[in-house]
Amino acid sequence: MNYEPPSRDQLNWTHSMDLLSTIFPPQVTPAPTVAISGEISSFVDDPLNSMHINHLMSVPNDPAFIERAASYSSFSAENYGSTVAQFGLPEAVKLSKVSSSKFLKAKESRAQSELGDGEFGSGPEDSSVTNIVSVTGTRNVKKRKAAYKSKGKVAEENDLNEKKCRSAESGEKEEAKPKEDQNKDKKSGKVNGSKSPEPPTDYIHVRARRGQATDSHSLAERVRREKISQRMKLLQDLVPGCNKITGKALMLDEIINYVQSLQRQVEFLSMKLVTVNPRLDFNLDNLFTKEFLTNQAKASASNSLYPIGNSAAAFPFGHQSKESNSFPLTVSNLIDGNCSLSQYESILYQPSSMESSLDMFVGAASQVGNLLDDLYFGQNQQTEEIGGASQSFHGQLSATNMKIEY
Amino acid sequence: MNYKRKRTPANPNPRSSMQAFHFLRSLSLINLRTATFHKRCRAIRRAAYASMASSTKPDRAWRHAVLSRLRRKARPVRVRVKARRRKAHHDDALRRILPGGEAMDSSRLLEETIDYVQRLRAQVKLMQEIVDSVKKKESEE
Numbered sequence: 236m237n238y239e240p241p242s243r244d245q246l247n248w249t250h251s252m253d254l255l256s257t258i259f260p261p262q263v264t265p266a267p268t269v270a271i272s273g274e275i276s277s278f279v280d281d282p283l284n285s286m287h288i289n290h291l292m293s294v295p296n297d298p299a300f301i302e303r304a305a306s307y308s309s310f311s312a313e314n315y316g317s318t319v320a321q322f323g324l325p326e327a328v329k330l331s332k333v334s335s336s337k338f339l340k341a342k343e344s345r346a347q348s349e350l351g352d353g354e355f356g357s358g359p360e361d362s363s364v365t366n367i368v369s370v371t372g373t374r375n376v377k378k379r380k381a382a383y384k385s386k387g388k389v390a391e392e393n394d395l396n397e398k399k400c401r402s403a404e405s406g407e408k409e410e411a412k413p414k415e416d417q418n419k420d421k422k423s424g425k426v427n428g429s430k431s432p433e434p435p436t437d438y439i440h441v442r443a444r445r446g447q448a449t450d451s452h453s454l455a456e457r458v459r460r461e462k463i464s465q466r467m468k469l470l471q472d473l474v475p476g477c478n479k480i481t482g483k484a485l486m487l488d489e490i491i492n493y494v495q496s497l498q499r500q501v502e503f504l505s506m507k508l509v510t511v512n513p514r515l516d517f518n519l520d521n522l523f524t525k526e527f528l529t530n531q532a533k534a535s536a537s538n539s540l541y542p543i544g545n546s547a548a549a550f551p552f553g554h555q556s557k558e559s560n561s562f563p564l565t566v567s568n569l570i571d572g573n574c575s576l577s578q579y580e581s582i583l584y585q586p587s588s589m590e591s592s593l594d595m596f597v598g599a600a601s602q603v604g605n606l607l608d609d610l611y612f613g614q615n616q617q618t619e620e621i622g623g624a625s626q627s628f629h630g631q632l633s634a635t636n637m638k639i640e641y
Numbered sequence: 642m643n644y645k646r647k648r649t650p651a652n653p654n655p656r657s658s659m660q661a662f663h664f665l666r667s668l669s670l671i672n673l674r675t676a677t678f679h680k681r682c683r684a685i686r687r688a689a690y691a692s693m694a695s696s697t698k699p700d701r702a703w704r705h706a707v708l709s710r711l712r713r714k715a716r717p718v719r720v721r722v723k724a725r726r727r728k729a730h731h732d733d734a735l736r737r738i739l740p741g742g743e744a745m746d747s748s749r750l751l752e753e754t755i756d757y758v759q760r761l762r763a764q765v766k767l768m769q770e771i772v773d774s775v776k777k778k779e780s781e782e
Contacts, residue, residue: 463747466748473759487734498738502686
């Protein structure tokens with residue numbers, strides 16, 4: 236029997252919730268968790284996208300916080316996210332997983348010291364435990380596995396499992412390791428019964444099996460299936476209206492339909508943009524270059540864009556005037572002391588963490604476009620003066636035939 | 642001189658800003674270079690995909706597929722058909738849709754799909770907003 240009796244589950248759940256509430260008292264944790272969550276949720280469009288977790292290294296390295304978070308690192312982010320008081324906790328947990336490999340090693344050694352013997356074949360507590368492992372949980376498991384690889388002894392890892400279980404008292408354990416890591420070393424995995432198929436819903440059996448050292452295929456299969464199911468869950472959240480659909484085939488159909496519809500939308504919108512395009516001009520220079528200077532990691536890409544940005548900004552409005560008398564019209568218009576520049580920047584750089592910066596940018600861009608329209612029409616006669624005033628920008632202007640990669 | 646460059650706070654979402662920047666830049670250049678309706682249509686579409694792809698990390702398989710498809714006029718189909726592909730019959734349709742989806746196994750395929758869908762959504766949103774803002778401005782005039 237692989238399933239934990241429900242009472243025990245609930246006990247663990249409530250107990251773990253109590254532990255959570257005690258360990259994360261509201262007056263202590265809001266700062267780091269909110270900060271982290273703000274950073275994270277603003278970073279990615281989809282807050283559930285943990286693919287970009289590696290970017291998020293700027294976690295406050297509060298060791299106590301990380302310790303606590305890591306001890307709960309196997310909590311399901313998605314499952315408990317709505318119920319855990321701290322919304323930032325799951326994301327913080329995710330972060331801490333990435334950055335706390337050192338801590339986990341330390342914890343492991345602690346576990347070793349605490350549990351003297353490597354015998355963990357002891358009893359029902361371990362054997363019949365089930366887990367609620369989330370996307371992040373299993374993914375984190377892989378990271379921790381990488382951290383553990385140097386050890387190479389299963390006993391330690393299982394000890395760590397036990398220690399975590401006891402400290403967390405959540406009944407969650409680490410997932411069974413992939414074959415290349417574990418098969419040789421599994422001495423006394425938990426008795427999980429037979430090779431049962433994947434249990435339904437969220438329960439995933441964790442413990443390695445006793446005497447299954449040679450059966451690498453099933454473990455690998457299980458890991459692979461779990462990976463796929465995690466990704467299907469992520470996709471379910473991405474694709475609207477897929478909450479009720481269970482089953483891979485239907486889900487795949489939905490996904491395919493959605494992707495096709497998105498692609499068709501792109502085509503349609505590009506057609507629409509053709510008609511409205513002559514009206515647009517973007518002062519990319521002012522909007523982007525500074526931002527990219529300070530913030531972009533892709534320095535090379537952005538550096539190569541500056542001249543392009545300038546030249547794009549310098550193009551006269553509309554496509555009729557193809558001559559490259561590249562008066563940096565837009566730039567110079569802004570030089571002429573538009574108070575709206577600050578308005579653009581304030582719009583663009585609002586620290587609204589939850590809002591997608593895409594919206595902000597587009598809003599700003601459209602306003603830029605609008606303003607530039609007005610300016611162009613209003614100041615058409617002043618181009619010579621403006622051109623004269625902006626000699627300094629000519630150096631930055633690259634040729635208009637700069638090849639753009641599209 | 643009133644023009645000052647402010648110190649900007651950290652961009653909360655550099656990825657889609659990059660995408661937006663690429664796209665808008667390409668848009669403004671398309672504006673000036675091509676005249677025919679159809680050519681511009683195609684060019685905008687290519688710019689959309691290019692901006693989508695350029696803002697991804699280089700370890701995304703579909704990024705490479707999209708960019709190579711766009712840049713080379715002749716389209717060399719370099720598909721490493723693994724024998725494994727035959728087994729995953731339910732994935733085939735998804736593979737066809739996703740650029741570069743041929744030579745991937747199922748889990749990676751799903752991962753790429755996730756990323757691709759995110760980018761597509763961002764791109765569609767961006768384009769929609771551009772269109773809307775221009776339309777709004779036109780209606781104001």
